[in-house]
Each structure stands twice: as C-alpha cells, then as structure tokens.
Amino acid sequence: MLSIFSTLRSAIGAEAHSPDALVEPAGPASGCSSAPTSKPQSGQTLGTPVASARERDAGASVNRRTLLRVGSVAAAGAGGLSLFSSSPAQAVTPASPASRSSSGRGAVMLSMDDGYLAMDVVRKLLDARGQKGTFFITPGLLNGSSKINETHILAMVANGHEVGAHSQTHANMTAIAQPQRIIELEQPKSYLENLTGTAVTSFAYPFGTASGGRNLTTDLDLYLRYDRAFDTAQYNQTALHSRYAQAPTLIRRTCIDGTNHQQCLSMIREASVRPVVASFFFHNLDTSINPSIAQLTEMLDLAQSLGVELITASDAFGSHRMVANAGFENSGTDAYPWRWFKSGSAQLEIVTENPQMGLPGQRSLHLSAPVSTYSTVAQAVEVTPGTTYTYSFRARAVSGSTWGAKSSYGNVVALDYGQATIAGSEVRTGSIMAENVAWAKYSVDFTVPATSTTVLLGLVLDWPAAGGRVAFDHVWFAPKAMADLG
Ligand SMILES: [Zn+2]
Known part of the structure; x- marks a missing residue:
C-alpha cells in the first residue's frame, strides 16, 4: 500500500x-501541484x-425527489402478480410530490x-x-x-x-x-x-x-x-x-x-x-x-x-441516484426501502455476497420462490414524462435450473398510466440463466409514457416452474442521457 x-x-x-x-x-x-507532505491516513x-x-451513507443516498411509499401497500393477493402484469392493480396510491419547494428562491x-x-x-x-x-x-x-x-x-x-x-x-x-x-x-x-x-x-x-x-x-x-x-x-x-x-x-x-x-x-x-x-x-x-x-x-x-x-x-443537489438502497447495503433482514410482495412460502433474504466486477458493497438481495409462487421487490421513482431511461441490474440464478415462462426479470410499471408495465421495459434473466451461473449485467432502455410522472421499479421472481432462487444487486435507473453507470 x-x-x-x-x-x-x-x-x-x-x-x-x-x-x-x-x-x-x-x-x-x-x-494542488505540490506533493503531499503527510502520510495517507488509515481510517x-x-x-x-x-x-x-x-x-447512514446508504440511507443518505435516497434522492430527495424519489418517492418512496414504504409500507403503504399491502402484499398482492395469492394467485396473481398484478403489479407486474398488464392488468391494473389497486394497491398503490401515488404520493404528492411534497419534496418540491414552491418558494422559487435559489441558494x-x-x-x-x-x-x-x-x-x-x-x-x-x-x-x-x-x-x-x-x-x-x-x-x-x-x-x-x-x-x-x-x-x-x-x-x-x-x-x-x-x-x-x-x-x-x-x-x-x-x-x-x-x-x-x-x-x-x-x-x-x-x-x-x-x-x-x-x-x-x-x-x-x-x-x-x-x-x-x-x-x-x-x-x-x-x-x-x-x-x-x-x-x-x-x-x-x-x-x-x-x-x-x-x-x-x-x-x-x-x-x-x-x-x-x-x-x-x-x-x-x-x-x-x-x-x-x-x-x-x-x-x-x-x-x-x-x-x-x-x-x-x-x-x-x-x-x-x-x-x-x-x-x-448534498442539500443543494440531492443525489444522481434515483434508486434508494440500490446495492442492498442498507439492509438488515429486509431490503428496505424496497417493498416486498410474495405468495405462499416465498422468501426474501439479504445475503453477504457481492458481484465483484470492481463493484463496491458486501450484500445482495436473494429472492426465492417454490413452484407456483412469486417473490418480488419494488420501489417508486419520479420520472420526466416522455424521457428515455436506462434500467439495469446485476443478477445470477442461485438454484432452480428449470425456469418457467417468465420466471425472473426486472420491469418498470407506470403508476399513473393504467399501472401497466411500460412497453419495452422488461428485461428477463430467467430464460437465459442456468443454475448457479456467474453474475451478469442486464440492462434495458425504454421511454416512459408522455403522461407518466411516477414509475415502479420491480425485481421479480415469478412462478418458477420447479421453484428457484435468484440474486440481484446494483440496480441503476437514470435518464439514458446520463449513460449507464450501474
Ligand atoms: Zn485540489
């Protein structure tokens, strides 16, 4: 060193x-141009x-313009994963954007x-x-x-x-x-x-x-x-x-x-x-x-x-991170402030594991689901209508080599646009992942509807044909113009 x-x-x-x-x-x-005179400190x-x-850092990374409605949503009923399907769900009520000031004064x-x-x-x-x-x-x-x-x-x-x-x-x-x-x-x-x-x-x-x-x-x-x-x-x-x-x-x-x-x-x-x-x-x-x-x-x-x-x-500029707890580091036994939905005996765990690849952090999200159940997390984010965004994450299949038709994916739901999955926003991992494969990055670009101001980011394990477990980490969501830095 x-x-x-x-x-x-x-x-x-x-x-x-x-x-x-x-x-x-x-x-x-x-x-700045002179050599440092003291030895680097050990922290x-x-x-x-x-x-x-x-x-505290992870908590502080919450964007002040990110809308989180933790705990306001009941788990979806058994037999369907309506939040992530094309049919409207009733569970989520958008919050008012109270974080925006109306004073008009600068700083x-x-x-x-x-x-x-x-x-x-x-x-x-x-x-x-x-x-x-x-x-x-x-x-x-x-x-x-x-x-x-x-x-x-x-x-x-x-x-x-x-x-x-x-x-x-x-x-x-x-x-x-x-x-x-x-x-x-x-x-x-x-x-x-x-x-x-x-x-x-x-x-x-x-x-x-x-x-x-x-x-x-x-x-x-x-x-x-x-x-x-x-x-x-x-x-x-x-x-x-x-x-x-x-x-x-x-x-x-x-x-x-x-x-x-x-x-x-x-x-x-x-x-x-x-x-x-x-x-x-x-x-x-x-x-x-x-x-x-x-x-x-x-x-x-x-x-x-x-x-x-x-x-x-930090008060002046918030954060470039639109996703809170994007690396699941700010977690005890849950993925807070991601909200968890599941059916049957499906599980969510925070596991000490990191995809490496030069990425920081020590923890990952594991979702597991027996046959004919689902386990998923989601959080709401404020977006600019009509803008193209990039949604990416790292994932790997931990177990469950026989995957169902949908199985494992990320997607983005427009809360104020019929609560439907936004066209082109779904990126599937299950169909291309073998059991216990290495971490890989999954990424998708899509454009939010012209009327949509709030979306729900989802990470999903949905009805694996023979049950399964998937690990997720390092979620990135930002305007495509910012480049995909996740
Ligand atoms: Zn300097």
Missing part, C-alpha cells in the same frame, strides 16, 4: 508544471465503526478544496452568519504546513457543514489504473466517515475535467461510491444550476479566483430572484488566485441580506 502512495506522490509532483497546475489554482506557498483505527457510517453552494488552514477561517465566517459550506478534504494533504488537521474537520461537522472527499492523495483520476483509482475513491470516504461518524457522499475531482481528470470509466467507479460529483475547473463560467432538477452528472462550480468578484456577486443576486443554485469553489484566502477575506465576506453578507441561503452540497 505504501508503495502505491509513494508512486502517486511522485506522479503528483511530476504534474507541478503541467497544464493541470493552471487548471486548479494553488497558493504560492503550497497547493480503520479511528472513531465510529465503518458499518454504521456505511448504513448558494460554497465549497473549498484541498485543506488549507483558510478552511477554518471560512468555517468561522460561515458560522457567524448561520450559513453552511462544503469542505472537500484530501486526507493525504492533512497536517502539513498551512494545512488543517482532524480537529478542524471535526469542527466543520460539529457546526453543520458538509465534509466531502477530494481523493486520497490528489491524484489525477485518469492517469492511474482502476485499482489505484478505487483506493483514491474509497480511502478518503472511509477515513472521513470513521473520523466524523457522518456519511461522506460528495466528491470533487482533483484537477478538474478540463485537463482530462474525468472520463466514463472514472465516473462509473465514482458514481457507485458517491451521490454527487463536482468539477474543479470552471474559470470565468457562471455555474448556475436548477435548484429542483435531478442532480447533474457532473456539477460545475465557478472558481472564485480574486478577479471575478463582481461576477460572483451577480450570481448571488440571481439566486435571490430565481430558483437556481449558485455553485462556487476556491482553495485559499488572500493569495493572487483566491478571494480576499474582504471579498468573501462581501459575498456572504450579500447572500444574508438578500435572504439567499448558503446550503451544503
């Missing part, structure tokens, strides 16, 4: 004179146990990267005004000259700010192989969660995307572990986002660089009259490429005087 990080440190040092150093500014005395000996933090998401002592100065400026910020921490950069330490991080969390991850050693994520990339993603998360006892769900790309710090494979590794990802390289761009839309795949931030003060003030004014989030980041204070304390103070005071809240990254 140490040799890996030694290599990464060398790589970071080698980038000091690359364009990357221009993309993400650093103070003259220390910065395993500190604070709260990993398991509890992981459970400010202010964030800092890397870990300079200026973070503590800014934290106190925010505290004095009752405002919240987000601090993206690189554990490998802690404790050095002009850097924060664990005491500062704990003070952030104690005062209601969000702590996010900014990689372990400030590596360029596209310049390293996947095993190292996963370390760069997982180590800061586990370290910070153990330190603070709080879920770490936000990640900011080191070096930003303009210098090639991001690609689809990196996104896949990232999105399976975090709820939202931030860019780092938006100079002189106005990073305004819709406050109530699905979180963007990559969330842009305007870099407060000391020269665009008037632009930053105008973005805050915009957020006072429009439902937009003005998204900012910076690294330090009072250097040539960072705001002065006076400039930052003016921004905070302006927001306060206009009634524009400063809110954390």
